[in-house]
Amino acid sequence: MPGGRLTHEDRREIAAGLAAGLGYAEIARQLDRPTSTVSREVARNGGAHGYRADHAHYATTSRARRRRTEPPEAESGLDDQVRAFVERFATMMVDGGLPRMASRVLALLYTTDSRSLTAADLVRELRVSPASVSKAVGYLEQVGMVHREPDPRRRRQHYVIAEDVWVHAWKVSARTNVNWAETSAEGAALLGPGTSAGERLTRMAEFFHRLGEDMSGGPAFEVIDDALTALAALLHAGRPLTADQLATALGWEPARLTEALANATKYAEYTDPVVLHQPTPDTYTAVPAPARLTPEQLAALS
Incomplete structure (x- = not known):
């Protein structure tokens, strides 16, 4: 019933709806559930393209068993609507190619009222392990989307979104396209321009070369x-x-x-x-x- 736990059959209907291209709101109406329930269910179980009903049901059952034997978590500062938005925001970034946990960290940093969050904050709000947060933050630091700021009063780090995060991400994508162009051009030269493989790689090199230039604002x-x-x-x-x-x-x-x-x-x-x-x-x-x-x-x- 509305507000209760999702059943195995509910999850099968969610999977069928996603496969049919339905939005979260439409699936929620069919189940007579809040849209946030469906969006959270999908976000925590593989996203729109990776959701599997059986896997989601067994994983949720397993998490429920673990929670009965673990100490209660610290209370989250997010209300249900904000939490649902964070998960939808993260799912959108996953669809764009960003790793799932890195997407969730970035989405939370974007929606917090505070300028920064600590590792403990991220663990509490995302309800994940410290190791998961550490790995996600490490990735975001590597690509220049997040940086650390030490707390002068305590021995802990604060994580802050880079001010030009999306400009930097754009430049990383442009460099990636240039690398594709250079590598495919090398392969075309190796295999010979007169071969079928060489012609394919040449067309690929030309495409990514122009794409990289366009994303960088034109040729160097x-x-x-x-x-x-x-x-x-x-x-x-x-x-x-x-x-x-x-x-x-x-x-x-x-x-x-x-x-x-x-x-x-x-x-x-x-x-x-x-x-x-x-x-x-x-x-x-x-x-x-x-x-x-x-x-x-x-x-x-x-």
Whole structure:
């Protein structure tokens, strides 16, 4: 009945609802239960993608037996609604790829009124072992999402969320994509671009290379800087120049100029409103990006 313990059959209905793509509120209505009951049940038993009715029932029964033989826990400071939100927040982060216990720690740190929490606070509110909290905090520290602050009055550590936590997480993801790109490019070179495996890895390298650049705000500055300098030189010259003439004027080695011109073409979206143009096969100039001005605007300027 509403408010009572979930039965084995209740858990099977929850699993069936999740498999059918139903939300927690809809599943709760079917069971005539509070939504928070369903969200807590799912969060503590594998999340939306890992929930198994039989496993959840046996695990809950086992926890109940342990609680009867253990001393009572310190009372939590969270009310049921906040606790349910913490678990839903954590489940969302798990779905995004963050480890479950690290997600629960991070969600609790975000929703606490205090600026920081101690290990004892986390153990009490999450109702887990100190070892679980230690491992989760260690992971969050490693990826730069949480840091420790010593308590000058007592021998204990306070855990604080980094101010730029999501910016840092974004940068970590961008670096991961670059690593994917570099590793797949290495594999493509090893297997040969003419092989099926080499072609797959080449496409993979191109995809992650561009994704990493987009997440980082574009190509690295040193990559695009020479391209912009070459375009500025062509604009200043006001006439088409050959690669040799441009390299001489800039005082660059031919290889450096070749790379700069290639990047000006490759990263045209970052050189806008000016792009590289070849009026002849051997000469280069800088012109306005074709899509920047409308035909009417071009006609009026002409």
